[in-house]
Amino acid sequence: MSLGQIYGTFNRAMLRVVPNLRAYADPLTNAMVEFYTMSQSRFTVDMQPHYIYSPREMTRWVRGIYEALKPLESLSVEGLVRVWAHEALRLFQDRLVLDEERAWTEENIDTVPGLFEADEFTTLMTQCKEGSQKEGLMLDSSEELYKWFTHQIMRNLHVVFTMNPSSEGLKDRAATSPALFNRCVLNWFGDWSTDALYQVGYEFTNKVDLDKSDYIPPDRVPVVYPDLPMPPTHRQSIVNAFVYVHQTLYQANTSLQKRGGRTMAITPRHYLDFINHYVKLYNEKRQDLEEQQLHLNVGLQKIRETVEQVEELQASLSIKKNELEQKNTLANQKLKQMVHDQQEAEKKKITSQEIQEALKVQTHDIAQKKDIVLNDLSKVEPAVKEAQQ
Known part of the structure; x- marks a missing residue:
């Protein structure tokens, strides 16, 4: 339990x-x-x-x-x-x-x-019966069919x-x-040939974006793949470098062995791990750069939007400034007109006051003259009446 x-x-x-x-x-x-x-x-x-x-x-x-x-x-x-x-x-x-x-x-x-549950077991038995019949076997019982099934697994399972x-x-x-x-079949493999190393490296980096149209190879390229085109493309140079680095490990081993140092076995597994590590690192760095570029593009887009908004505000401000200047000019003109009108009114007021004063004097003079004339008439009136009689 x-x-x-x-x-x-x-x-x-x-x-x-x-x-x-x-x-x-x-x-x-x-x-x-x-x-x-x-x-x-x-x-x-x-x-x-x-x-x-x-x-x-x-x-x-x-x-x-x-x-x-x-x-x-x-x-x-x-x-x-x-x-x-x-x-x-x-x-x-x-x-x-x-x-x-x-x-x-x-x-x-x-x-x-x-x-297997009941339904799954029934389905399995049906499939096993069809498969065994194709091989010319007539198996009826579930035990025979299941034994045939497990035998197929043991016969066909290869690791x-x-x-x-x-x-x-x-x-x-x-x-x-x-x-x-x-109990196993052993195959001892040595390293791959230069051509195989190059082809495997090319295949494993096939989905990696290594093509550069403006790539200019350096003057000195350690060519290890004999069929490497000249000048090589960026992808071809990278794959050639894979092979070169892998083969230099043999030279390092030889140097260590001469000095009595510890050497290590160099196998295609190391080469594949090297390529996979490069691809992984390349993709990680590319993703980081793409994220940074995206961040910068977002920032630049925000700056462009801000500049456009500022330009729109400046254009609107310029229009409003012109309108304000026109209104200020009109207001100044009206103010000048009002001041002029007020000055004219003041002048007319003064003139009116002067006329009023002159009228007062004239009215006083007329009144005096009237009194004199009336007085003279009162004196003359009796003589006129006598003359009329």
């Missing part, structure tokens, strides 16, 4: 990397625990001294499945079964000594109890992996995994 709880937790966390497989965590755990328990009971230290089982095998099993699933975005249930079976054979079968012991492991690993022959753990891995030598 404790193994199921512990590794059930591990498997649920592991299957999060492939969301469509989350529902199979419990069936996968039950199958792992059952097979581990069966193997532990079947192979004991009494048979062979190295037949020692511990939960470490379960942990390595989960880790191996996780490493296979980690780079994937999705995987079918059949694919999960293949990975499960492959890791089980690698952990439990490689340690076995006798052929019948290995056969027992293969037979008992064929069944993963509860991995290819590479290891650098350096001192960084290769000896330890070879010692702890003897099946690398007695």
Whole structure:
């Protein structure tokens, strides 16, 4: 029960990397625990001294499945079964000594109890029946069809992996995994040719924007690729430089070896890592520059908008200034007219006052003269009346 709880937790966390497989965590755990328990009971230290089982095998099993699933975005249930079976054979079968012991492991690993639900199992059986019939087999029972299915997995599942022959753990891995030598096909590869290095570098940088129409190569270019065009383009110069740097490592190794220093194995893996690092660094720097350029463009756009707004305000201010000057001129004219009118009114007022004073004097003079005339008439009037009689 404790193994199921512990590794059930591990498997649920592991299957999060492939969301469509989350529902199979419990069936996968039950199958792992059952097979581990069966193997532990079947192979004991009494048979062979190295037949020692511990939960470490379960942990390595989960880790191996996780490493296979980690780079994937999705995987079918059949694919999960293949990975499960492959890791089980690698952990439990490689340690076995006798052929019948290995056969027992293969037979008992064929069944993963509860991995397929009813509908999925029915669909799988239908597909297996169609596939077996194409091979001329007449399989009817579910057991026969499922055995044919697992046999197809074991026959068609091929794993290819590479290891650098350096001192960084290769000896330890070879010692702890003897099946690398007695159950696998080994191919030892040397370095690639200059032409291959150039073509691989060109292919791996094909999606990188390295073309520059205004590129002028330097006067001295260390040409290592014999078919390098002259003058080379910027992309061709970069790829040629990849090959040049990689080949100079051999010279560095030779110098170290002459001085008794420690040398390292140089393999195509280093060359690919070098190119991938360059591409990654190039893309990162390009992205940084694009972000800076975008930031600057946004700032320049804000400045342009501000300049346009200032120009619009200046144009509006110029118009308003002209209008204000016209209004000021008109107001000054009206003010001058008002002052002139006021001055004229003052003059007319003074003239009117003078006329009034003159009228007063004239009226007084007329009154005096009237009194004199009336007085004279009063004196003459009796004589006139006598003359009329």
